[in-house]
Amino acid sequence: MSASVSESTGDRFSYRCHYGATVLDDHRTRFTLWAPDAETVRLELSRTPGGEPEVLSMEKGQNGHFALELECPPGAHYRYRISDDLAVPDPAARAQHEDITGPSVVIDPQGHGWKNSHWQGRPWHETVILEVHVGVxxxxxxxxxxxQDWAGMGITAIELMPVNEFPGARNWGYDGVLPYAVEASYGTPDQLKAMIDEAHGLGLMVFLDVVYNHFGPDGNYLPHYAGDFFTGERTPWGDEIDFERPQVRDFFIDNALMWVEEYRFDGLRFDAVHAINNDGFLREMSERIKAQVNDTRHIHLMLENERNSASLLESTYTAQWNDDIHNVLHALLTGEHEGYYADYCDHATDKLASALHGGFIFQGQNDRHGHSRGEPSGHLPPTAFIAFLQNHDQVGNRAMGERLISLVDQERLEAATALLLLCPMIPMLFMGEESGEQHPFLFFTDHRDELADAVREGRRSEFADFSHFKDEKTRAQIPDPNAVSTFEQSCLKSESMDDPEAAMWRTRYMTLLDIRHAEIIPRLPGTRPMGAVPLGEGAILAHWRMGDGTVLAIAVNLGKQRVSIDAPEGQRLYELGESDDATTLAPGAVRACLSSHL
Incomplete structure (x- = not known):
């Protein structure tokens, strides 16, 4: 089996993986499949799309690997014939024809010539993320x-929800089955590269969500020929993946490196790694990515991790989505207390202070289920935490997909936004947030037949314990994930310069981001928290010692009552709300100051 290797020729890039169809030159391609449970594997190859396939025996090597090298141009279609009654797509295909069950397509990774081939990325402390769903x-x-519009606002990175192949044409992307293949309904591999290339030309980093903790329920053929890919145990999301096996590790680490090296992504966000019960694999993946890039580019590796493993953020990973700070802010702003918000609604102001000072709220305490969660995180810099008021999960996993703008009064939402964009944590927005989008973002899929029924009913049953949805008739109003209308409701409206409401929100975000770029970002390296104290219900005064020795103070009142305050001293960076009384802070008010001392 050939080793993986990164290759570049001027303005063209590729990453040669252990598996899949590897284009060796203009005429020859090598096909490699790990199928330890198969006695024989035959390659069904159509050298021209739609042509009559040739059936060619693959050579069986050690440890269940099958390989074949032959004359084959890019664009050819192929499948692997495992048995007389089973032909499967390539699990490491870079593209598919006719969805996940159709033939795989041979792709030449060096087909795109990069205009911005010398782009090296941006330092992490400059990051301002906008999370987007490509389909909508x-x-x-x-x-x-x-x-160009996003870059002009002060966004410095866009984060794409998963773009690998999934069943149908409408999906969030988190239940895909072909992690190497670009979703055909979004465009071709070269169109993805052209989009990333243009982003780099505008100074924008591009991050990608990748899902290595499970495969989706439709189109996963690995159990038929590579049972050793899995442990034999079941998880809520399907068969548990065996990350102890080197072939499995190579499969996923190669995938990460393909996105970074071949597609030139500036970073990856690893979805729900708490479902990967193997920190050794997580550490190896980070180490191999960093070794491959070798300090030639800024590459940022982010986690979603309910375990709050602060140790993974000390040197292994760049940052973690901080669900804790989102959850407590949401509880304070909306008063919601069901589901996981039950862990945050009691003593919420104290918990917000804890998050602003120490990153995680759960640093080993028991949650509502009596389970200890988290590790001490106070020693980590604020930039190890990605803060947000909304994301695809927190909006789309609501029954009706409401955005925060429809749940909270405008003054307090503006105040929370100011805290988000001016505090030293790395801020993240969810697409549409920057222009006051009010359309919902719903959970949508494109499944068929029995699976579609199961997904629809499963989705509605998830909310049976919520007070508003205890009645079956009420639950029936939850949008059907498989309905085209559910997807269409989630599509963003076209940007219009004539929309005064959108223009108002955009101006607010640009004002705050201008301040962040001018006054916060240059001082972020070396920043440490100095403490955060409650001023009253929903009101906080927090201080940070910035990297240049100055002190950033932010006072914010997310509550509904006026509170007393010792007015922060120094240069006034931003003020929101009533300013005629320096000794009190009105609901929805914010004061941010920068001084040379505390």
Whole structure:
């Protein structure tokens, strides 16, 4: 089996993986499949799309690997014939024809010539993320049309929800089964590269969500020929993946490196790694990615991790999505207390102070289920935490997909936004947030037949314990994930300069981001928290010692009552709300100051 290797020729890049169809030159391709449970594997190859396939025996090597090298141009279609009654797509295919069950397509990774091949990325402390779903924006070309506008607002990175192949044409992407293949309904691999290339030309980093903790329920053929890919145990999301096996590790680490090296992504966000019960694999993956890039580019590796493993953030990973700070802010703003918000609604102001000072709220305490969660995180810099008021999970996993703008009064939402964009944690926005989007973002899929029924009923049953949805008739109003209308409701409206409401919100975000870029970002390296104290219900005064020795103070009142305050001293960076009384802070008010001392 050939080793993986990164290759570049001027303005063209590729990453040669252990598995899949590897284009060796203009005429020859090598096919490699790990199928330890198969006695024989035959390659069904159509050298021209739609042509009559040739059936060719693959050579069986050690440890269940099958390989074949032959004359084959890019664009050819192929499948692996495992048995007389089973032909499967390539699990490491870079593209598919006719969805996940169709033939795989041979892709030449060096087909795209990069205009911005010398782009090296941006330092992490400059990051301001906008999370986007490619499908609701009209595919890769639709995203591309918005890049200049986002860059002009002060966004420095866009984070794409997963773009690998999934069943059908509408999906969040987190239950995909072909992690190497670009989703055909979004565009081609070269269109994705062109979008990333243009983003780099505008100074924008591009991050990608990747899912290595499970495969989706439709189209996963690995158990038929590689049972050793799995442990034999079941998880809530399907068969547990065996990360102890080197072939499995190579499969996923190669995938990460392909996105970084071949597609030139500036970073990856690893979805729900708490479902990967193997920190050794997580550490190896980070180490191999960093060794491959070798300090030639800024590459940022982010986690979603309910375990709050602060140790993984000390040197292994760049940062973690901080669900704790989102959850406590949401509880304070909305008063919601069901589901996981039950862990945050009691003593919420104290918990917000804890998050602003020490990163995680749960640093080993028991949650509502009596389970200890988290590790001490106070020694980590604020930039190890990604803060947000909304994301795809927190909006889309609501029954009706409501955005925060429809749940909270405008003054307090503005105040929370100011805290988000001016505090030293790395801020993240969810697409549409920057322009006051009020359309919902719903959970949508494109499943068929029995699976579609199961997903619809499963989705509605998830909310049976919530007070508003205890009645079956009420639950029936929850949108059907498989309905085209559910997807269409989630699509962002076209940007219009004539929309005064959108223009108002955009001005607010640009004002705050201008301040962040001018006054906060240059001082972020070396920043340490100095403490955060409650001023009253929902009101906080927090201080940070910035990297240049100055002190940033932010006072914010997310509550509904006026509170007393010792007015922060120094240069006034931003003020929101009533300013005629320096000794009190009105609901929805914010004061941010920068001084040379505390």
């Amino acid at each position: 924006l009209g595919g890769f070309d639709g995203v591309r049309k918005r890049l």
